[in-house]
Each structure stands twice: as C-alpha cells, then as structure tokens.
Amino acid sequence: MPELPEVRTVIKILKSSIVGEIISDVRIFWNTLVKFPTKEDLIKRIINKKITDLKSFGKWIFFMLENDDVLVSHLRMTGMWYFEKQSDQFWNQKHLHAVIDFKNGNRISFYDSRGFGVLNLYTKEEFNLKGPQTRMGPEPWDDNFTFENIKPKIFKSKRAIKSIILDQSVISGIGNIYADEILFASSINPERSGDSLNDNEIKQIIIHSKKILEDAILNGGTTIHSYHPKIGETGGFQDKLKIHLRKGKECLRCGKIVMKIRVGERGTYFCPQCQK
CATH class of the missing domain: 1.10.8.50 (Helicase, Ruva Protein; domain 3)
Structure with a gap:
C-alpha cells in the first residue's frame, strides 16, 4: 500500500509535469471511484481548469485547481497515477480507472487493480470544512507532533x-x-x-x-x-x-x-x- 513517502514521491514526479497545465478532457471508467460529488459533476467542473499546485497530507493527494476547487485522491491499496503522453498506449488497460488529459498532449492515468481508490472534488469551503485533512492527526514533522x-x-x-x-x-x-x-x-x-x-x-x-x-x-x-x-x-x-x-x-x-x-x-x- 502506498504510504506517506510513496505519496510524496508521486507528488514530486507529477508536480514537475502537470502544474500549470489545463485539463482538456476527463474519463472515469470505475463507477465507485468518485464518492463526492457525482461523476458527471466532477468531470464538468474540472474540464478547462488549470492545475495550480499539488499538495498532500498523510496518504492523500490534493490537486489544487484555478477556481479554488480541490481534486482529492487516495491511492488506497493499489492505486497508481502515471504520467503519460496521449499518444502512448495505456500501461494497463485492464486496471485503468480514470484518465485526465491536458491541452499540451500529456495525460495522467489512474490504475488500480483492487479498485479501492478514491477521487473526490470539493469547493475550497467544502475542503476546509470537511476535507480528509480535517479528520486526521498530524504528520510526523508537524509542529503539533509533540x-x-x-x-x-x-x-x-x-x-x-x-x-x-x-x-x-x-x-x-x-x-x-x-x-x-x-x-x-x-x-x-x-x-x-x-x-x-x-x-x-x-x-x-x-x-x-x-x-x-x-x-x-x-x-x-x-x-x-x-x-x-x-x-x-x-x-x-x-x-x-x-x-x-x-x-x-x-x-x-x-x-x-x-x-x-x-x-x-x-x-x-x-x-x-x-x-x-
């Protein structure tokens, strides 16, 4: 299972490749991947939006969008985000659960053999009030980890x-x-x-x-x-x-x-x- 160091590694790899890029299309193939809001609403709200930053807390990944929405991902047991070219074949079609395409011709693809991964979308207000970080203890280097x-x-x-x-x-x-x-x-x-x-x-x-x-x-x-x-x-x-x-x-x-x-x-x- 990816833990905090693995999540930080994913952030490092993706951040250099997708921050500043504009989402051109979103495809979600696994019905239970999106818990909040609906899959259709999530897709509609993030298309044509720029990714302004990537952050993490614990095992969660936060894609910060230019309209202050936050796309929240948890890899769970076997989830993986891969950075790929749109011209490339998918790494593993069988376990492909979601694809986010960018206007520059790149994409990130979410693969998950067990199917427990999560991808939710919050407004900034929703994220601050009930995002996953609000229910979690400190990371080991937080000031309140004493x-x-x-x-x-x-x-x-x-x-x-x-x-x-x-x-x-x-x-x-x-x-x-x-x-x-x-x-x-x-x-x-x-x-x-x-x-x-x-x-x-x-x-x-x-x-x-x-x-x-x-x-x-x-x-x-x-x-x-x-x-x-x-x-x-x-x-x-x-x-x-x-x-x-x-x-x-x-x-x-x-x-x-x-x-x-x-x-x-x-x-x-x-x-x-x-x-x-």
Missing part, C-alpha cells in the same frame, strides 16, 4: 500500539511497512497496549516516525508488490528495510529469527528478542 500531544492518544488506549500508530486520526501517513520499521527501531513489541508504554518509549516512537519517514522520502519510498510511482522508476527504501518482510531471517540487530504475526488483521514482522 510528546505532549501524542502521549494522551497512545497512553489512554488499550489497543495494540501498532494499531494505534496506523490510526490516521492519531498520526497521518504511517502504513503497515513503516509501522513495523518504527516499532523495531523503537524496540517495542507491536502487540503491547498503548497504556503499557512509558514516556521514553512514546518519545522513541515520535523520534523514529520522523527519522524513518524522512529517510524513506529521500529514497523515493518503498517499492513492494504494486507501487510504481512512474514507469521505469522504483523506490529505493525497500533496500533499507530492517524488519518488514524478514520472516524466518536473522534479526539484523541481535541475530534471532524474525517472526510474522497478525496485529489488527495486518501482517506484522518483529524480533522476539529486540521487541519483547
């Missing part, structure tokens, strides 16, 4: 700590891969309840959330299974993973065998020695 703000959300919960840091209302942008890496770096067992953690352990989560996600962004994210930010490009952070996908292998820190369990229905990798 021990004082995060501790109550963790310490008052009896949920497993992995489930807590995957909760986007607590911290924005952390997904399954990075949750495993953060908890390994913090030497915390993913099944421990939030209310069992001490102050130092919570501080370690805060420190490593920032460090690991920043490192992943610098390396273009993690390319596992279906994430491809651009044809011919892959992320490099998968080569730096310390615990995720290492089931049955020796722990890089202590040499014990890495185990895989399920926490909150998510496959979870941890070291039984380093993360007691």
Whole structure:
C-alpha cells in the first residue's frame, strides 16, 4: 500500500509535469471511484481548469485547481497515477480507472487493480470544512507532533500500539511497512497496549516516525508488490528495510529469527528478542 513517502514521491514526479497545465478532457471508467460529488459533476467542473499546485497530507493527494476547487485522491491499496503522453498506449488497460488529459498532449492515468481508490472534488469551503485533512492527526514533522500531544492518544488506549500508530486520526501517513520499521527501531513489541508504554518509549516512537519517514522520502519510498510511482522508476527504501518482510531471517540487530504475526488483521514482522 502506498504510504506517506510513496505519496510524496508521486507528488514530486507529477508536480514537475502537470502544474500549470489545463485539463482538456476527463474519463472515469470505475463507477465507485468518485464518492463526492457525482461523476458527471466532477468531470464538468474540472474540464478547462488549470492545475495550480499539488499538495498532500498523510496518504492523500490534493490537486489544487484555478477556481479554488480541490481534486482529492487516495491511492488506497493499489492505486497508481502515471504520467503519460496521449499518444502512448495505456500501461494497463485492464486496471485503468480514470484518465485526465491536458491541452499540451500529456495525460495522467489512474490504475488500480483492487479498485479501492478514491477521487473526490470539493469547493475550497467544502475542503476546509470537511476535507480528509480535517479528520486526521498530524504528520510526523508537524509542529503539533509533540510528546505532549501524542502521549494522551497512545497512553489512554488499550489497543495494540501498532494499531494505534496506523490510526490516521492519531498520526497521518504511517502504513503497515513503516509501522513495523518504527516499532523495531523503537524496540517495542507491536502487540503491547498503548497504556503499557512509558514516556521514553512514546518519545522513541515520535523520534523514529520522523527519522524513518524522512529517510524513506529521500529514497523515493518503498517499492513492494504494486507501487510504481512512474514507469521505469522504483523506490529505493525497500533496500533499507530492517524488519518488514524478514520472516524466518536473522534479526539484523541481535541475530534471532524474525517472526510474522497478525496485529489488527495486518501482517506484522518483529524480533522476539529486540521487541519483547
């Protein structure tokens, strides 16, 4: 699943290619892709509009339009935005869910093999009042991502700590891969309840959330299974993973065998020695 570093990588690639370009046509082939407003209204409102900027928050992508409308995209499990020429063949016709054409002859195409992706359109007022960012916790480098703000959300919960840091209302942008890496770096067992953690352990989560996600962004994210930010490009952070996908292998820190369990229905990798 694309997580915050992968979304930031997609933004970087698309921003240099489509900001300032005018939308000439929109085609949507997957009926459940648009939740708000209607598919027909979305298409009508964005044709002939210029993309003025691309932003993100957590795992969400925001296409800012010149009329102050905001086109909001979530990649979910397997969604991908590809930058292509209109003269090119589509990368994967079977999983093509939407196409946005530009007047300069380029396009971006949305592919999604699982079909859970989201593409919604808000006015500026709607976006500020009920956009997805209004329901989310801070990103790891926000000014309010502090021990004082995060501790109550963790310490008052009896949920497993992995489930807590995957909760986007607590911290924005952390997904399954990075949750495993953060908890390994913090030497915390993913099944421990939030209310069992001490102050130092919570501080370690805060420190490593920032460090690991920043490192992943610098390396273009993690390319596992279906994430491809651009044809011919892959992320490099998968080569730096310390615990995720290492089931049955020796722990890089202590040499014990890495185990895989399920926490909150998510496959979870941890070291039984380093993360007691």
